[in-house]
Amino acid sequence: MLRVSVMIILLGFLLSCAAPKPVSESLPKNSFLFVAKKSVVRLCADDKCPEHKTGKAGSGFIIANRGPDSIVMTAGHICMGEPNEVRSGMRVFTSRGSFHKVKILKWSMNPDYCILLAKNLSESPVRLATKPPRQGEKVFTLAA
Secondary structure (H helix, E strand, C coil), X not given: CHHHHHXXXXXXXXXXXXXXXXXXXXXXXXXXXXXXXXXXXXXXXXXXCCEEEEXXXXXXXXXXXXXXXXXXXXXXXXXXXXXXXXXXXXEEECCCCCEEEEEEEEEEECCEEEEEEECCCCCCCCCCCCCCCCCCCCCCCCCC
């Protein structure tokens, strides 16, 4: 009887342990983006004002969709203008290799955030937690 009970418990355990999905497959990778800003600044000295190229990069993620476009959140210091900036442009790059022009909707340095509108980008938004994680719960961070 004991042998049969052990076999039933062991069989139940083995059947209930389906292979879990690898973490890399369950993360919303397509919702995370690489954000790049290129700028041209003019630095004047001795009556000469040559232009110089500069750039910034960081990570971002989709927080909502608006028709064929997406609302993206990134760091404010990525969106902030440079001193003596003449012109600039920003794009976001997806994990699939596509890139999309963006428009700055709002940004702040305190707290450090920037909200962008990414044209023709319709990936699913990241689901944000509504409460803090419980002690011992797995937490993941992704960045570019």
